[in-house]
Amino acid sequence: MNHKISRRIFNIGLLVTVAVALLGGILMKEWIIWVSVGIFALNFVQQLLFDRCPHCDEWFSYRSKEPDFCPRCGKKLD
Secondary structure (H helix, E strand, O other): OOHHHHHHHHHHHHHHHHHHHHHHHHHOOHHHHHHHHHHHHHHHHHHHHHOEOOOOOOEOOOOOOOOOEOOOOOOEOO
């Protein structure tokens, strides 16, 4: 999977996590909040697996914008 697609999936997953957690809080259903925790955990694992350089396997920082070049090896990213 492309790192840019992975980053977009992560961002969408964060929005879904927050929305489900808010829904659980509004409805006062603890199990819905636990579902949001599970969604976040799956989202985090997805980022760990796919948000990295295809050449040297360097992980990209989520706090920075999407890189065009790998910060470690300097190769251009797709």
